[in-house]
Amino acid sequence: MKILVTGTAGFIGSHLAHRLLDRGDEVIGVDNVNDYYDVSLKEARLARLTVKPGFTEVRQDVADREAMAEVFKEHQPERVVHLAAQAGVRYSLENPHAYVDANLVGFMNILEGCRHNEVKHLVYASSSSVYGANEAMPFSVHDNVDHPLSLYAASKKANELMAHTYSHLYGLPTTGLRFFTVYGPWGRPDMALFIFTRKILAGEPIDVFNHGHHKRDFTYIDDIVEGVIRTLDHVAEPNASWSGQNPDPGTSKAPYRIYNIGSNNPVELSRFIEIIEERVGRKAQKNLLPLQAGDVPATYADVDALIDDVGYKPATTVDEGIANFVDWYRDFYKV
Template identity: 75%
Template sequence: MKVLVTGAAGFIGFHLAKKLLARGDEVVGLDNMNDYYDVSLKQARLSQLTDKPNFRFVKMDLADRQGIADLFKTEKFERVVNLAAQAGVRYSLTNPHSYIDSNIQGFMNILEGCRHNEVEHLVYASSSSVYGANTAMPFSVHDNVDHPVSLYAASKKANELMAHTYSHLYGLPTTGLRFFTVYGPWGRPDMALFLFTKAILAGEPIQVFNYGKMKRDFTYIDDIVEGVVRTLDKVAEPNPEWSGATPDPGTAAVPYRLYNIGNNQPVELMRMIETLESALGEKAEKQMLPIQPGDVPETYADVDALVGDVGFKPATSIEDGIASFVKWYREFYRFLKGSAR
């Protein structure tokens, strides 16, 4: 297939593009290469894709309405995976407008591109953040999610609503994927595992929020990508049993689906830190801090819908996943023990 992957220089987009290329798909990767985090890491990811014959890179911002329209018209993509977004919960407290530009305006441009160019299936990244103030565990796609606690989460919920509208009005098959705390090699430097690893190896204290009483459904990157590919291949269909009298938020009477992709076994933050310490062979100096605005104390994915529809359940253990990340980190940054460049 010919697939557009937006955010192709990003963590998930890079791994997804590699997987699609390996199975023979033609991939056009789009990214604006912004400096939200170290651009050299994005360039390093991209360098592993640009030498592949079936890959082409386009540097463009999702908010470029005419540029996106022209790209869709020229390329005639069969399927689209939208992973480009302004990420991060805490960053949304200080830079809210970037979330509207990328996550709302940008997604609008993607929807319009799909609508006008007969795209067979749009798969897009949502987030576990949409569960917000929900406390019923595990989080289910069949639960109402109308109480976000960060603008980032609100923008992702808005994407789900916008997608449903286009599925309803234009018959565009859309599938939203709520990712749960993705980690692994080539990960984002603003995520806890990356920050902790860098600090521990530099002999600096790590910031442990909510005094360590956090739980996260840490999900290894290979599991995330497998989930994306399987849902991309299964074009969203209407749910014939859907009823407006008792509406199911996870499906619809139109070709619209939502799935959680999470490890289905939340891990306490302190256990994650202990596992990281073991993998590094170093102890962390911990700075215990209160929970931050916009954070939620626990995430836990119900993946029954994913298992039922595409037959896949993430299963990589935190021990195996962190070991793989640490191996990559040491190699990529050429660490000598206990010192950072």
């Protein structure tokens, strides 16, 4: 198939593009390669893709309406995986407008491109952050998610609502994927595993929020990509038993689906740090801090819907995943 993937200079997008190309798909990769974090890392990810047959690089901003309309018109993708976004909960407190531009305007442009070019299926990245103030664990796609705690979370919830509208009005099959704390080789430098590894190896203290009592459903990158591909191949369909009298948030009468992709095994941050210490062979200097604004104390994914519909559940252990990341980090940065 010809598949448009946005965010191919990013962590998840680059891994996904490799998997799609390896199985014989043609990939149109869109990314504006912005400077939210180290551009050289993004360029290195792209360099591994541009040498592969079947990959076409397009440097454009998804928030550019005219440019995205032209991309869809020129390449006519059969399916779309939209991963480009302004990420980060804490950064949304500092630069909220970036989230409106990338996550709302950008997503609108993707929806319009799909609508006007007969795209057969749109899969897009949502986030576990949409669960916000929810406390019932594990988080289920059938739960109400109307109490986000950050603008980032609100923008992802808005994406789900916008997608449903297009599924309902235009019959566009859409699938939203709520990712749970993705980690692994080629990861983002603004995320905990990357920061902790770099600072521990450098002998610098690390900031540990919520005094290390955070619990996160850390999900390895290969598991995420497998989930994306399986849902991409499983085109969203209407739920014939859906009822407006007792509406299910995870499905619809329209061709619309929401899935969690998480390890289904939350790990306390303090234990996460211990595993990093074991792999790098050094102890961390910890600066214990309180819970930060916009953060949630725990995430835990119910993945029953993913298992039921596409027969998949992430299985990589945190020990294995961290080991792979540290090995990659040492090799890439020559540490």
